[in-house]
Amino acid sequence: MEKTDVLVIGGSATGIVAAVTGKSSYPDKDFLLIRKEKQVVVPCGIPYIFGSLEGSEQDVVADAVLTQAGVKVKIDEVVSVDEKNKVCRTNDGTEIGFEKLVYATGSTPVVPKWLGGADLENVVTVPKDKEYIDEMLARFGDCKKIVTVGGGFIGVEMSDELNKKGKDVTLVEILPHILSLVFDEEITVQAEELLKSRGVKIKTGAGVKEILGEKKVNGVLLSNGEEVEADAVILSMGYRPNVTLAEESGVKINEKGFIRVDEYMRTENPDIFAIGDCAEKRDFFTRKLSGVMLASTGCAEARIAGMNLYKLSTLKTFGGTVAVFSTALGETAFGAAGLTESQAKQEGFDIVAATFEGIDKHPGTLPGTHKQTVKLIATRECGVVLGGEVVGGSSVGELTNIVGLIVQNRMTINSILTAQIGTHPLLTAPPTAYPLIKAAEIVAKNI
Amino acid sequence: MEKTDVLVIGGSATGIVAAVTGKSSYPDKDFLLIRKEKQVVVPCGIPYIFGSLEGSEQDVVADAVLTQAGVKVKIDEVVSVDEKNKVCRTNDGTEIGFEKLVYATGSTPVVPKWLGGADLENVVTVPKDKEYIDEMLARFGDCKKIVTVGGGFIGVEMSDELNKKGKDVTLVEILPHILSLVFDEEITVQAEELLKSRGVKIKTGAGVKEILGEKKVNGVLLSNGEEVEADAVILSMGYRPNVTLAEESGVKINEKGFIRVDEYMRTENPDIFAIGDCAEKRDFFTRKLSGVMLASTGCAEARIAGMNLYKLSTLKTFGGTVAVFSTALGETAFGAAGLTESQAKQEGFDIVAATFEGIDKHPGTLPGTHKQTVKLIATRECGVVLGGEVVGGSSVGELTNIVGLIVQNRMTINSILTAQIGTHPLLTAPPTAYPLIKAAEIVAKNI
Numbered sequence: 001m002e003k004t005d006v007l008v009i010g011g012s013a014t015g016i017v018a019a020v021t022g023k024s025s026y027p028d029k030d031f032l033l034i035r036k037e038k039q040v041v042v043p044c045g046i047p048y049i050f051g052s053l054e055g056s057e058q059d060v061v062a063d064a065v066l067t068q069a070g071v072k073v074k075i076d077e078v079v080s081v082d083e084k085n086k087v088c089r090t091n092d093g094t095e096i097g098f099e100k101l102v103y104a105t106g107s108t109p110v111v112p113k114w115l116g117g118a119d120l121e122n123v124v125t126v127p128k129d130k131e132y133i134d135e136m137l138a139r140f141g142d143c144k145k146i147v148t149v150g151g152g153f154i155g156v157e158m159s160d161e162l163n164k165k166g167k168d169v170t171l172v173e174i175l176p177h178i179l180s181l182v183f184d185e186e187i188t189v190q191a192e193e194l195l196k197s198r199g200v201k202i203k204t205g206a207g208v209k210e211i212l213g214e215k216k217v218n219g220v221l222l223s224n225g226e227e228v229e230a231d232a233v234i235l236s237m238g239y240r241p242n243v244t245l246a247e248e249s250g251v252k253i254n255e256k257g258f259i260r261v262d263e264y265m266r267t268e269n270p271d272i273f274a275i276g277d278c279a280e281k282r283d284f285f286t287r288k289l290s291g292v293m294l295a296s297t298g299c300a301e302a303r304i305a306g307m308n309l310y311k312l313s314t315l316k317t318f319g320g321t322v323a324v325f326s327t328a329l330g331e332t333a334f335g336a337a338g339l340t341e342s343q344a345k346q347e348g349f350d351i352v353a354a355t356f357e358g359i360d361k362h363p364g365t366l367p368g369t370h371k372q373t374v375k376l377i378a379t380r381e382c383g384v385v386l387g388g389e390v391v392g393g394s395s396v397g398e399l400t401n402i403v404g405l406i407v408q409n410r411m412t413i414n415s416i417l418t419a420q421i422g423t424h425p426l427l428t429a430p431p432t433a434y435p436l437i438k439a440a441e442i443v444a445k446n447i
Numbered sequence: 448m449e450k451t452d453v454l455v456i457g458g459s460a461t462g463i464v465a466a467v468t469g470k471s472s473y474p475d476k477d478f479l480l481i482r483k484e485k486q487v488v489v490p491c492g493i494p495y496i497f498g499s500l501e502g503s504e505q506d507v508v509a510d511a512v513l514t515q516a517g518v519k520v521k522i523d524e525v526v527s528v529d530e531k532n533k534v535c536r537t538n539d540g541t542e543i544g545f546e547k548l549v550y551a552t553g554s555t556p557v558v559p560k561w562l563g564g565a566d567l568e569n570v571v572t573v574p575k576d577k578e579y580i581d582e583m584l585a586r587f588g589d590c591k592k593i594v595t596v597g598g599g600f601i602g603v604e605m606s607d608e609l610n611k612k613g614k615d616v617t618l619v620e621i622l623p624h625i626l627s628l629v630f631d632e633e634i635t636v637q638a639e640e641l642l643k644s645r646g647v648k649i650k651t652g653a654g655v656k657e658i659l660g661e662k663k664v665n666g667v668l669l670s671n672g673e674e675v676e677a678d679a680v681i682l683s684m685g686y687r688p689n690v691t692l693a694e695e696s697g698v699k700i701n702e703k704g705f706i707r708v709d710e711y712m713r714t715e716n717p718d719i720f721a722i723g724d725c726a727e728k729r730d731f732f733t734r735k736l737s738g739v740m741l742a743s744t745g746c747a748e749a750r751i752a753g754m755n756l757y758k759l760s761t762l763k764t765f766g767g768t769v770a771v772f773s774t775a776l777g778e779t780a781f782g783a784a785g786l787t788e789s790q791a792k793q794e795g796f797d798i799v800a801a802t803f804e805g806i807d808k809h810p811g812t813l814p815g816t817h818k819q820t821v822k823l824i825a826t827r828e829c830g831v832v833l834g835g836e837v838v839g840g841s842s843v844g845e846l847t848n849i850v851g852l853i854v855q856n857r858m859t860i861n862s863i864l865t866a867q868i869g870t871h872p873l874l875t876a877p878p879t880a881y882p883l884i885k886a887a888e889i890v891a892k893n894i
Contacts, residue, residue: 013879020879024892042810045872052873058812065879296870299878303864303888315861324869333874363489365505397874398845402852404869409856414762417750422771422851423743425492426499427780427844431746432460432467432512441750445471 001095004032006309007088008071009078009245010104011035012043012128014276014298016061018102019071021306029099029310031071034090038075043128043295047154049137051161056133081249083269100271100309103246103259104302107239107277107293115235117211122232126154143231144168147220149208151178153327155236156191159200160329169200170228172220174207182325184340184375186355187389194329203228239293241278254280256289263317265305273309275301284320284407285339285386286347292323324404326390326397331370335400338387338407341377349386353377354442360393362423362430368393374435376403376413378443383413388436395428402436413447416440448542451479453756454535455518456525456692457551458482459490459575461723461745463508465549466518468753476546476757478518481537485522490575490742494601496584498608503580528696530716547718547756550693550706551749554686554724554740562682564658569679573601590678591615594667596655598625600774602683603638606647607776616647617675619667621654629772631787631822633802634836641776650675686740688725701727703736710764712752720756722748731767731854732786732833733794739770771851773837773844778817782847785834785854788824796833800824801889807840809870809877815840821882823850823860825890830860835883842875849883860894863887 006029008019015033023031041049045059053059066073077091087097109125111118122143124136140146144167148159151173159171171178177188178195192202203222211233212219220228241258243251251267251274252260258281259267259274266273274280276298281290300318307316326335341353353375360372370393377387388403390396406416417440423431453473455466458480470478488496492506500506513520524538534544556572558565569590571583587593591614595606598620606618618625624635625642639649650669658680659666667675688705690698698714698721699707705728706714706721713720721727723745728737747765754763773782788800800822807819817840824834835850837843853863864887870878 013877017879021888024888042872042877044870044878045810045813048813048872052814053810053812059810061879294869296878296881297867299881300865300867303884307864313861315859316865318865322867324867326869326871326874328871328873333871335869335874337869363492363500363506365500366492366495367499394841394874395845397869397871398842398849401868401875402845402849404867405849405852405856408866409852409858411856412762414760417754418747418763418765419855420744420747420769420771420851421848422741422773422782422784422844423491424773424775424780424844425489425495426775427773427782427841428848430460430489431491431743432464432508434743434746437750441468441471 001087001097003097005029005098006031006100006102007096007098008033008102008104010106011037011040012104012106013295014302015104016065017299017302018104018275018306019066020069021303022309023070025307026310032074032096033066033071034074034076034078036075036077037130039130041128041130041133046126046128046133047157047161049133050140050158051164055137056130060130078245081245083249083272086271101273102305103272103274103278104276105242105245105278107241109235110238110240111235112237115208115211117213117217118235120211120213121216123211123217123235124232125235126158140232145230146232146234147172147228147230148234148236149220150236150238151204152181152236153179153325155234156195157327158234158236160195160198163198163200171195171200171202172206172208172222173204174223176205178202178204182323182336182340183334183389184342187334187375187391190391191329191334194332198330239277243278246274246278254289256291264308264312265301265318273305275305282320284322287320290321292321294323294325296324297321322404322407324400326400331393333392333394333396335390335396336387337400337404338385339377340387340389344377344386350380351377351386352380352443352446354439354446356435356438356442358429358433358435358438360395360429361427362425366425372429372435374439376439376443378413380447383447384410385413385416399436413440413443417444448534448544450544452476452545453478453547453549454543454545455480455549455551457553457723458484458487458520459551459553460742461749462551463512464746464749465551465722465753466513467516468750469756470517472754473757474517479521479543480513480518481521481523481525483522483524484577486577488575488577488580493573493575493580494604494608496580497587497605498611503577503584507577525692528692530696530719533718548720549752550721550725551723552689552692552725554688556682557685557687558682559684562655562658564660564664565682567658567660568663570658570664570682571679572682573605587679592677593679593681594619594675594677595681595683596667597683597685598622598651599628599683600626600772602681603642604774605681605683607642607645610645610647618642618647618649619653619655619669620651623652625649625651629770629783629787630781630836631789634781634838637838638776638781641779645777686724690725693721693725701736703738711755711759712748712765720752722752729767731769734767737768739768741770741772743771744768766855769851769854771847773847778840780839780841780843782837782843783834784847784851785832786824787834787836791824791833797827798824798833799827799890799893801886801893803882803885803889805876805880805882805885807842807876809872813872819876819882821886823886823890825860827894830894831857832860832863846883860887860890864891
């Protein structure tokens with residue numbers, strides 16, 4: 001029987017981070033990461049394989065990240081875990097003993113059972129699987145018309161990238177607007193208009209009823225009776241946590257289907273951890289169960305698990321998911337952190353929200369200046385910031401992280417108003433009209 | 448006699464922000480801003496007038512910012528203030544009564560008295576004065592060789608912009624490295640190498656001894672005996688606060704020459720405020736007097752003054768200057784917030800510093816990916832972050848603001864390690880190797 005101190009199951013972003021952070025925290029322990037995939041793709045990079053990149057080879061995480069950190073890697077599949085005796089068995093019959101186990105088994109695209117035609121040729125999902133993606137790429141070569149079902153980030157980014165490659169893309173979303181789980185309506189409308197202006201057709205408020213075709217797909221029937229022609233269909237209708245292995249070994253699964261964990265990412269067995277898409281998520285504000293899957297949040301969980309493997313630290317706990325999202329469509333980027341205005345109202349917060357539209361360089365005559373809009377949502381009673389949304393140029397990613405830090409630090413509108421920010425003509429909005437602070441000013445006035 | 452409730456003297460960034468924030472906080476009060484300049488230039492934009500922009504007209508702050516906010520503007524110069532009777536007198540003899548007064552009188556370029564030849568033709572400074580700048584632009588038209596004296600931000604940016612326009616530029620700095628009041632040595636070296644590769648000649652460790660020429664400048668004599676030819680010389684040797692008006696009216700001036708103020712930006716007279724380059728600065732960490740002049744810090748002071756004009760709020764005080772700087776040379780941007788490693792050591796902090804070099808998009812095969820380096824400086828005992836330095840692409844401005852917020856919130860290395868950041872292939876570093884967090888990991892390991 002093989003032996004390791006720490007066994008990490010799963011080799012995508014969170015598995016890597018847990019193993020590397022763990023090894024760095026406990027250098028005397030042996031770490032083994034076991035995964036099915038020969039090569040690991042950068043998960044958030046997948047849509048870009050279909051447009052901006054030249055192929056999936058350009059979106060591969062080098063194993064050197066692991067091996068240089070002193071983590072061993074094994075390409076194999078764990079088929080059963082004996083928690084009591086701390087042994088797992090792999091596909092090829094190998095037994096591996098461990099002291100600590102980390103489930104980083106990720107998630108799988110959802111294909112609803114009721115959806116007829118989902119097994120037709122050229123109907124695909126977007127899994128984190130290089131071979132599958134290479135096959136998709138090959139299939140799409142001859143396709144002219146592509147329908148994307150689901151207007152979340154993956155659906156939107158896939159649509160935009162395929163459109164870049166000259167495909168005729170139609171994006172179908174059952175809700176009234178795309179990206180509406182992350183942004184308030186006025187921002188989703190901006191994203192829709194931009195996407196349309198770039199050539200993507202959008203059909204919102206209409207779900208997919210059936211996928212049409214004989215052997216191969218030739219169209220999609222929508223819930224409103226409309227038919228859309230298609231040579232290929234991408235289903236981006238959400239992801240389901242991969243928990244079968246854990247469940248079969250006796251680990252508890254929550255009502256949303258995720259592996260139950262505590263603030264240190266431990267299951268009820270203190271030697272077994274779970275992180276990333278397969279691990280339970282709770283909302284930062286309400287502690288309610290959440291289903292938000294994000295590589296960046298998963299990596300925070302992974303760091304926390306890695307650091308707490310052998311000794312707990314009260315300073316290193318996971319305080320709940322603050323969803324921090326960003327994306328870009330051409331030159332325009334969109335980001336959000338924390339609650340949207342409509343989410344906050346739905347939860348019952350008494351809030352004040354305000355938006356300021358400015359510019360992302362100064363003076364605005366500088367080449368490459370982009371509009372920059374910041375919306376802030378704060379509680380009326382104490383002025384604590386619950387969330388924010390940002391639209392602008394390439395600085396939106398980090399500006400969204402500023403909002404994320406404001407939320408995580410439970411900063412108030414007053415602390416934003418008195419904060420010192422740095423500004424530079426070529427890099428930021430002007431000091432006199434920095435949209436984040438101007439939005440805070442309007443919130444303060446309306447409180 | 449004219450009358451206003453609030454009188455703001457000075458029309459650059461901080462005067463504007465104080466008046467606009469004040470009017471927004473006290474809409475029933477009359478606000479009058481009085482300034483000498485017909486048109487106000489965006490101060491940080493000045494270097495870009497000489498390269499990236501087409502002229503000073505493109506770097507003007509529109510008066511609409513003030514008038515739309517309900518602030519009156521008067522182009523005139525206040526020549527005396529009678530604090531007791533709350534009346535000031537302007538250049539044209541007008542008397543203006545006020546309830547509250549805000550000095551936002553700014554700063555003036557320093558020309559050392561010992562420097563011979565500073566009055567020669569084509570020897571200029573960089574004041575916030577549109578007419579002066581227009582004259583400079585005209586003068587530089589025929590100049591081939593330009594020497595910039597002083598390797599701070601203004602000197603570096605002026606040199607780079609003039610170099611872009613095809614001038615033969617030599618930058619002279621008396622300290623061993625340029626930008627060394629803001630960055631640690633290894634970063635200043637990167638900035639120097641980049642600036643050199645773009646065509647600017649750099650002479651460090653050598654001050655200017657004398658400016659040479661008859662009527663017009665023809666060269667510069669350095670302290671090491673070397674002579675550098677020059678058709679024009681730019682002196683960017685620092686700025687001196689404009690306090691004569693305040694001093695003559697009886698306001699106290701501190702030993703560094705700034706108007707003394709408290710945490711609410713009030714002078715000893717509770718109806719008289721001072722903000723921006725003319726107002727006293729204290730360091731965030733030590734409360735020592737400081738001389739750092741920054742538009743973005745000044746604007747934070749201005750907001751605080753504006754909000755506290757008629758009633759103090761303990762939530763709206765100025766906690767001391769956290770210098771947050773950024774600049775860009777071509778595609779590469781540099782930023783810093785808080786203390787550098789060498790400053791922290793000099794103050795006596797027991798610190799741990801670490802640097803991580805990664806990329807600012809992911810995968811790194813995406814077009815436009817830039818290296819991104821983050822250095823963090825934290826106290827060894829409690830892990831509180833004292834400062835950070837960043838080199839990378841266009842997201843450096845906001846990433847530096849993240850570091851600035853970390854410092855202002857007195858966040859610890861542990862709180863960075865457990866923080867949730869958002870990542871996106873086109874906008875940020877990868878979630879598995881976000882340089883800010885990786886640098887924090889190394890600090891944690893070395894604590």
